[in-house]
Amino acid sequence: MAKLAHEHTGEDCLSLVTIFQSLPEKDLAIVADIVSAHHFKAGEFLYQAGDEANALMIVAHGQAKVYQIAANGKEQMLRILQTGEFDGEAALFSNSERTSFAEALMDTDVCQISRGDFQKLMKSSPELAVNMVNAFGQRITQLEQQTTEVTTASVESRLANYLLETSAGLDDARFTLPLKKKDIATYLGTTPETISRKLTKMASDNLLENKGLQVKILDSDGLAMLV
Amino acid sequence: MAKLAHEHTGEDCLSLVTIFQSLPEKDLAIVADIVSAHHFKAGEFLYQAGDEANALMIVAHGQAKVYQIAANGKEQMLRILQTGEFDGEAALFSNSERTSFAEALMDTDVCQISRGDFQKLMKSSPELAVNMVNAFGQRITQLEQQTTEVTTASVESRLANYLLETSAGLDDARFTLPLKKKDIATYLGTTPETISRKLTKMASDNLLENKGLQVKILDSDGLAMLV
DNA sequence: TGATTTTCTTGATATAGATCAATTTAATAT
């Protein structure tokens, strides 16, 4: 129905996203038809708090940060949407409003499916519904861990954990932090100043080398001991 | 299949639980058949970390606390399962282990559905799957708020919020806190001592009267200003 | 009912990390 700004994006959504994997052909055809593609430049909002939550959003390419603003004005990073991930929960209840902000961190392609279409789709495709339940279940588990970590562990510990997770899967011990320190800080529930200081301390303990957003892990066992 | 310890419990699960509401008759009959009922005394565990996560657990009557133990040994309360609520996320992936503890706070009746049965059921009943997605979506939204609150708001603010939420829906401004202070503390990410002190302070500010676990809210607007 | 265990309260102290402020460095735009 909707026409695509980037002709390949619709297919990307289908192939990249786990909830659509292992769906029967007929369902995939339907999905391809009801998906609409959008492009956001770095800094643009996929949605904002107060917007009507009326669509499931799938990141086909790029990266976006999802955060809330607390009553006292502080930001809390909720997650980073990576390529292939989607943001859905709020979109699926009727008449709900967004309570968070989603902001593109780089040029980002997004596939959207409207709430109505998606609800219909789930009813006609039990496989998809089961996939959704699984995806949400994993998100719940991950959020529970985030809550536990943020309330029980020190900043040093959370940061060490974050660095290890970020570097995991990379071939090189040297990498660039994927977020600005301000964003890392709100993700870990602290401040940029504290992040700076803790990194400096870790460097002086020979756990890593650090220059700006460049990090090289020297002693991942040592870091793991802090977690 | 499974026999019931308390003859009414199976039906309770069906009637109490939102995910089973508005299901067609035929599905309800199937559910009633695959549910098995269990009874736990106060202090007993519905499950523990490390157990195989192989069943969806529905609280038919009673109350249970779900918590994690962090690497440093501290408890983090994740949620209080009330009558009608269920614990599901981890049970739905294959071969997963429980990462949390669920402990009955009073005598509690629980209905269980095994993972296999539940997966089958979802595939045959799209309505149920959609209900699950909704329930999980709400849980995600709630967890996101918990994370944000715990990292951005002061203990005083979180406690005020907790008191207002707990008293909401009660007819009387006077009520008994439903949890021990230690449990309230781990829920709010603080310590029992701090809870005591903050309550004392609120009392001296004429926001409430407090004796042990008895609380009478005198000035809910004043409390709301702290949030 | 008294005895024992658990929870709660209150005080004294310590500290992790926030906040405020001033540079320095890096990124972006002209």
Add this chain to the structure above:
DNA sequence: ATATTAAATTGATCTATATCAAGAAAATCA
């Protein structure tokens, strides 16, 4: 390239809340 703006660093404080400790109150048990 140079100017402008945004981000990061470093230092000096400040404060909310944890921790440790000891006594009081409740709850549980025998």
